[in-house]
Amino acid sequence: MRLGPMELVVILVVVLLIFGPKNLPKLGKAFGSTVKNIREGMEGDDKAEEVESETVVEDEDNAEIRELEAKLAAAKAKKEDSAQHAE
Secondary structure, three states: OOOOHHHHHHHHHHHHHHHOOOOHHHHHHHHHHHHHHHHHHHHHHHHHHHHHHHHHHHHHHHHHHHHHHHHHHHHHHHHHHHHHHHO
């Protein structure tokens, strides 16, 4: 069952009569955003798993960075103490 060009023209004319020329852009935008949301929803499961795995890696990296920053602060404090005692 295929739609020919004549059937498409009839459908477009009926839509134009029902919604009017002012509302056609709004209708097209709503239809486009609906199709986009459906596509994103179908791909959403894969992306959710990727984001979850990336979050775990970032948490581990953040813990290492905090540990290194603490060591750096301790080393700076020790250097300042030894510089003050040398004076």
